[in-house]
Amino acid sequence: MTQQQEQEAQLSPEVVLGELLKNGVTHVVWLPDSETNWLYLLMQDEPTLDLIPVSREGQAFSTAAGLTVGGKKPVILIQNTGMMESGDSLRGWGLSLNIPVVMMVGYRGWTRHGVNTDTAATYTERFLNAFGINYYLVENGEDAPRISVAFAEAERTRRPVAVLVGDEYHGFNR
Amino acid sequence: MINTADLLQVFQQYRGDAVVIPGRGGKHWTNISDQPNRDLPVGDPAMGGHASFALGVALSLPEERVVLFDSEGDVLMNLGALPTIAEKAPANLYHFMLDNECYATTGGQPVPNAKNIAYEVIAKGSGYPAAYAFDNLEDFTNHIEEILNQPGPVFVALKVDPEIENEPIGSRVRWQTRSRTQVIDDLKQELGVSGP
Numbered sequence: 001m002t003q004q005q006e007q008e009a010q011l012s013p014e015v016v017l018g019e020l021l022k023n024g025v026t027h028v029v030w031l032p033d034s035e036t037n038w039l040y041l042l043m044q045d046e047p048t049l050d051l052i053p054v055s056r057e058g059q060a061f062s063t064a065a066g067l068t069v070g071g072k073k074p075v076i077l078i079q080n081t082g083m084m085e086s087g088d089s090l091r092g093w094g095l096s097l098n099i100p101v102v103m104m105v106g107y108r109g110w111t112r113h114g115v116n117t118d119t120a121a122t123y124t125e126r127f128l129n130a131f132g133i134n135y136y137l138v139e140n141g142e143d144a145p146r147i148s149v150a151f152a153e154a155e156r157t158r159r160p161v162a163v164l165v166g167d168e169y170h171g172f173n174r
Numbered sequence: 175m176i177n178t179a180d181l182l183q184v185f186q187q188y189r190g191d192a193v194v195i196p197g198r199g200g201k202h203w204t205n206i207s208d209q210p211n212r213d214l215p216v217g218d219p220a221m222g223g224h225a226s227f228a229l230g231v232a233l234s235l236p237e238e239r240v241v242l243f244d245s246e247g248d249v250l251m252n253l254g255a256l257p258t259i260a261e262k263a264p265a266n267l268y269h270f271m272l273d274n275e276c277y278a279t280t281g282g283q284p285v286p287n288a289k290n291i292a293y294e295v296i297a298k299g300s301g302y303p304a305a306y307a308f309d310n311l312e313d314f315t316n317h318i319e320e321i322l323n324q325p326g327p328v329f330v331a332l333k334v335d336p337e338i339e340n341e342p343i344g345s346r347v348r349w350q351t352r353s354r355t356q357v358i359d360d361l362k363q364e365l366g367v368s369g370p
Contacts, residue, residue, distance in 0.1 A: 059254065
């Protein structure tokens, strides 16, 4: 694969940030993870975004619920491991309050060929299915418009919708 | 120890137009509040989330004073919320915590190290610029004006009487008069907030 092909196969942080801005995101509620770390510096430099760091992923859902009450548009940026820890918060603060929020979830352990050695990946989609949360997989720049699809669906259904970011360390999944 | 209903009656005198998240004090507050459409009695969507919820409300409504009545069980479940609140430092957030030293809704079992936790010290150590602790109504009454007249975030730990419930959850009388989503919709309408 040429260098240019490799770059095209990656999920550019600029493209992701563009999707967030295009969809009117005002706040990013996040806990750092390996898949989305590359967004951090870009988001920090974006004056229209307010970053809210949490220390446990469950806090992200209640924070996002509160922001929505006041008419703001948060996005949640977490890893699949923390999402699974957050089940009750997702249920209580996300689903029972009808919060239309997109959660971008780093898909740790996911591989395109389906063979993985990380149970974080094994249970990610099963977890989302158990909660009835719809999700979209985003691997590279061509997939990025699915982020807008997720935002539109969240607003239409007044439910959390997940975007699974399967691009750990730019291509680890391949 | 302070009676929660008495405490909320005192607070009501100084409430002004504040948006109030009554948390574990909800069943009393619903009979005391004179502006129910500025209240967010969402009950207990998921334990441990009230502080973060209040942070989100405060950040999204910076022109409104936001008052939360949290509980020590909730705070213990998510102590990490305190540094986030301190970092974001919403000047409009007043974080009261009702400490009955137990899990009252499950039969009154003590919270870990129930009688020996200095929550106001934890809040200060997390970065709250101001934190108080009261164990009697008179002291609370003498300080409530001072508390609400300073910029937030302010943390106030309050020792309250336990109101232990032993009835099966399905047998308890519901104090909520509106659904959670109705509560939110009513507040949005009251404040003229648009959006889904």
